[in-house]
Amino acid sequence: DVKVTQSSRYLVKRTGEKVFLECVQDMDHENMFWYRQDPGLGLRLIYFSYDVKMKEKGDIPEGYSVSREKKERFSLILESASTNQTSMYLCASSYVGQKNSPLHFGNGTRLTVT
Amino acid sequence: AQTVTQSQPEMSVQEAETVTLSCTYDTSESDYYLFWYKQPPSRQMILVIRQEAYKQQNATENRFSVNFQKAAKSFSLKISDSQLGDAAMYFCAYRTPNSGYALNFGKGTSLLVTP
Numbered sequence: 001d002v003k004v005t006q007s008s009r010y011l012v013k014r015t016g017e018k019v020f021l022e023c024v025q026d027m028d029h030e031n032m033f034w035y036r037q038d039p040g041l042g043l044r045l046i047y048f049s050y051d052v053k054m055k056e057k058g059d060i061p062e063g064y065s066v067s068r069e070k071k072e073r074f075s076l077i078l079e080s081a082s083t084n085q086t087s088m089y090l091c092a093s094s095y096v097g098q099k100n101s102p103l104h105f106g107n108g109t110r111l112t113v114t
Numbered sequence: 115a116q117t118v119t120q121s122q123p124e125m126s127v128q129e130a131e132t133v134t135l136s137c138t139y140d141t142s143e144s145d146y147y148l149f150w151y152k153q154p155p156s157r158q159m160i161l162v163i164r165q166e167a168y169k170q171q172n173a174t175e176n177r178f179s180v181n182f183q184k185a186a187k188s189f190s191l192k193i194s195d196s197q198l199g200d201a202a203m204y205f206c207a208y209r210t211p212n213s214g215y216a217l218n219f220g221k222g223t224s225l226l227v228t229p
Binding site (some may be wrong): 033041043044076092094101103108 | 118120123143147149156157158159161165166205207210211214215216217218219220221222
């Protein structure tokens with residue numbers, strides 16, 4: 001089975017801190033994604049990556065950046081955390097070879113910014 | 115913008131009964147792929163079922179099946195013989211080749227299963 005591991009299940013940070021959310025997948029997937037999940041809003045795409053050092057903006061990239069130095073690892077960075085970034089963050093990966101390839105998700109990181 | 119609409123924020127079903135969750139989407143593409151995901155309280159997103167738009171036959175996975183109406187841009191999920199473990203948030207999603215491999219999700223439907 002594909003395993004997508006997010007380094008923290010819960011995280012509490014202060015306003016203005018630089019925050020790193022880490023995600024690692026073990027299936028050699030080319031694609032990796034970061035989504036944000038808020039009640040009543042569903043999942044919204046922040047950034048995604050097709051390959052090492054490649055990144056593409058999603059629907060809500062403002063206030064976030066990403067890093068993909070190795071194929072298996074995709075990091076989401078909050079340069080200066082704000083309270084409106086309090087949310088659930090979901091990382092996912094997928095295989096690039098099939099158009100119907102599903103996304104495989106991690107267990108999520110619930111981030112609270114105080 | 116391409117959108118996915120789940121018009122039922124909450125649904126309830128009795129154990130052993132059947133429930134249908136609705137999903138509509140808006141796209142001008144003819145080639146696309148549709149998915150239903152389940153998110154139980156554990157927060158793990160689990161793929162329930164998927165459907166290719168070019169296939170006329172509705173996908174089925176055990177107690178889960180879809181009613182795919184391409185002309186109406188509708189992709190509803192039917193859960194038969196509901197079980198307590200089916201209680202979860204359900205998300206409809208789709209992908210078009212032009213959008214790369216990211217999925218575009220609806221806002222979700224919370225399903226409650228009562229004994």
